[in-house]
Amino acid sequence: MDPQASEQRPTNVNQSQADGSAPAAPPTASLAPGSSMRASGIGLGTAQSPPAHYPQRRSVSVGGVQIGGGAPCVIQSMTTTPTRDWEATLAQVIRLADAGCQLVRLSVPDEASAVGFGEVKKRSPVPLIADVHFHHRMALRSIEEGADKIRLNPGNVTRREHIEEVAKELLAARIPVRVGSNSGSIAPRYKTQYVPDPVGAIVGSAREYVEQLREFGVEDIVVALKSHDPMTTVECYRRFAATEPWPLHIGVTEAGPGITGAARSAVALGLLLSEGIGDTMRVSLANDPVEEVYVCREILASLNLRKTVRVVACPTCARVEFDLLGLVERLEKPLLSLDAPISIAIMGCAVNGPGEARDADIGICAAGGRYMLFKKGEIVRSDLTEADFAGVLSDEIFEMTGKRLAL
Numbered sequence: 001m002d003p004q005a006s007e008q009r010p011t012n013v014n015q016s017q018a019d020g021s022a023p024a025a026p027p028t029a030s031l032a033p034g035s036s037m038r039a040s041g042i043g044l045g046t047a048q049s050p051p052a053h054y055p056q057r058r059s060v061s062v063g064g065v066q067i068g069g070g071a072p073c074v075i076q077s078m079t080t081t082p083t084r085d086w087e088a089t090l091a092q093v094i095r096l097a098d099a100g101c102q103l104v105r106l107s108v109p110d111e112a113s114a115v116g117f118g119e120v121k122k123r124s125p126v127p128l129i130a131d132v133h134f135h136h137r138m139a140l141r142s143i144e145e146g147a148d149k150i151r152l153n154p155g156n157v158t159r160r161e162h163i164e165e166v167a168k169e170l171l172a173a174r175i176p177v178r179v180g181s182n183s184g185s186i187a188p189r190y191k192t193q194y195v196p197d198p199v200g201a202i203v204g205s206a207r208e209y210v211e212q213l214r215e216f217g218v219e220d221i222v223v224a225l226k227s228h229d230p231m232t233t234v235e236c237y238r239r240f241a242a243t244e245p246w247p248l249h250i251g252v253t254e255a256g257p258g259i260t261g262a263a264r265s266a267v268a269l270g271l272l273l274s275e276g277i278g279d280t281m282r283v284s285l286a287n288d289p290v291e292e293v294y295v296c297r298e299i300l301a302s303l304n305l306r307k308t309v310r311v312v313a314c315p316t317c318a319r320v321e322f323d324l325l326g327l328v329e330r331l332e333k334p335l336l337s338l339d340a341p342i343s344i345a346i347m348g349c350a351v352n353g354p355g356e357a358r359d360a361d362i363g364i365c366a367a368g369g370r371y372m373l374f375k376k377g378e379i380v381r382s383d384l385t386e387a388d389f390a391g392v393l394s395d396e397i398f399e400m401t402g403k404r405l406a407l
């Protein structure tokens with residue numbers, strides 16, 4: 001058991017909140033201001049503090065990665081390959097890790113997947129979580145295969161003796177469990193309540209499952225309370241966080257394809273993180289999971305909670321003097337994977353170009369037929385051609401950060 005997770009209990013549970021009613025709206029914590037872009041110290045790599053009247057969040061360790069207890073929000077995602085195909089799954093885990101994913105979850109629906117999980121685990125660069133539904137034996141097998149955490153679902157691992165068996169092995173392996181109370185997977189007895197009161201049902205189902213695990217001695221618990229509706233999701237987490245100390249995995253479940261899912265997730269997760277709620281996050285996109293990691297990083301960076309590159313690029317218009325959109329498309333993914341607190345401006349003409357380029361750590365701008373490079377507010381070159389821009393940017397980023405862009 002994590003020593004920090006000893007006997008902390010909620011300090012402000014009242015009866016109505018324990019029954020699932022809404023607590024007072026939490027005050028919104030203020031965010032680190034960014035004065036000028038260069039001076040903003042983009043991405044502090046810190047956690048936003050929850051409101052003072054909320055219980056302190058406990059901490060758990062997932063293969064050495066701390067979740068909760070004031071640690072910065074941890075990015076996670078989930079593989080989409082069949083886990084029994086361990087080589088394809090490992091390749092995806094490595095791609096996710098390279099993009100900045102800190103924990104990866106794999107489905108373990110059957111014995112072949114448990115074996116595959118074990119093979120990936122032996123070679124994975126990041127801790128792995130086993131996602132288990134229906135068959136508690138798959139949780140036991142995943143623990144045998146070295147899982148760093150298990151995800152269980154109150155809706156489909158329900159029998160007391162099964163929960164007890166899994167709890168015993170969790171304690172023996174000294175690994176945490178995530179209780180995933182989603183709109184589609186709440187405990188059976190909350191299903192009637194769900195229709196008029198989805199928040200109460202999701203929260204109540206999670207609380208009940210946590211208490212069942214605690215009866216068997218499990219204290220290293222992470223909780224998720226997801227709905228496909230962003231504002232229902234926000235209300236679930238607000239209500240739970242106001243009374244419970246468990247670290248929170250935040251996300252909007254089944255958020256949809258790329259643009260839809262990113263926007264819905266950004267709204268819900270942005271609100272929660274700005275209130276200090278959220279210890280680990282996943283954006284669930286119907287897409288390549290690497291995109292999920294990029295969206296997580298950008299949400300955290302937008303809140304100044306993560307060290308990452310901030311790119312300012314003009315949307316272009318009839319005045320643009322070079323193929324700016326082509327350059328941005330080429331640079332976008334390499335820049336998204338770069339952990340460095342710098343700002344880069346890519347600007348198309350003299351209207352806003354020189355101003356934005358000056359305000360960034362590194363700026364490129366075309367204006368009046370000249371192709372210029374700015375560094376820390378000064379023009380350092382004006383003899384470039386359009387073809388030089390990508391290479392010059394890459395060189396300057398390397399000089400400033402020691403990291404090469406994978407162009």
Ligand code: SF4
Binds near residue numbers: 316350352
């Ligand atoms: S910077 Fe110039 S090209 Fe870019 S959107 Fe503004 S006016 Fe148009």
